Amino acid sequence: MKRKTWVIVGVAVLAIGGITSLFKDDEPSKPAADSKPSATASARPTADHRVKPSKTPTSGIPSPDAAQRESLIRALRAIEPGLVAKEDRAVSRARDTCLDHKSGKDAAMVQKNTKSRFEGGTVPSLDDDQAAGIVSAVKESFCG
Numbered sequence: 001m002k003r004k005t006w007v008i009v010g011v012a013v014l015a016i017g018g019i020t021s022l023f024k025d026d027e028p029s030k031p032a033a034d035s036k037p038s039a040t041a042s043a044r045p046t047a048d049h050r051v052k053p054s055k056t057p058t059s060g061i062p063s064p065d066a067a068q069r070e071s072l073i074r075a076l077r078a079i080e081p082g083l084v085a086k087e088d089r090a091v092s093r094a095r096d097t098c099l100d101h102k103s104g105k106d107a108a109m110v111q112k113n114t115k116s117r118f119e120g121g122t123v124p125s126l127d128d129d130q131a132a133g134i135v136s137a138v139k140e141s142f143c144g
Contacts, residue, residue: 061095069087069141072094075136076094079137080123080126080130082123083118083123090118093114093117094137094141097110097114097117097134097138098142111135114131115128
C-alpha cells in the first residue's frame with residue numbers, strides 16, 4: 001500500500017511539473033558564451049605562441065597621423081565649426097569617408113555618404129558644396 005501511494009505521489013509531482021512548464025513564460029536562454037572560462041595550465045599561451053601586436057591599423061582604413069589630423073580638423077572647422085565639436089568623432093567619420101573613396105565608390109556616392117555621415121547633432125544639415133569640401137579635406141589631409 002505504501003509503495004502504491006509513493007508511486008501515485010511521484011506521478012502527480014511529474015504531472016504538475018509538466019503542466020507548470022507548459023504555462024511558464026519562454027525566456028531566451030543565456031548563451032554559453034556569457035560564462036567566463038577559467039584559465040587552466042593547458043589554455044595558457046606559451047612563449048612560442050605569443051602574437052606581437054601590430055603597429056599598423058588592422059581595419060584597413062587609413063588613419064591620419066598627428067600632423068594630418070590637425071590639418072583635417074582645421075579644414076573641417078573652416079567648412080563648418082560644428083563638424084569638429086567632437087574631434088575624435090569627426091576623424092572617425094573622415095576615416096569612413098576615406099574608406100568609401102579607397103574602395104572605388106563613385107564620387108557622387110562618396111559625397112552623398114559623407115553628407116549623411118556628418119549631418120546631425122551640432123550640424124543639422126549640410127549642402128552639397130560643404131559635403132564636397134569635406135571629401136576634399138579628407139583626400140588632401142590623409143587619404144590621397
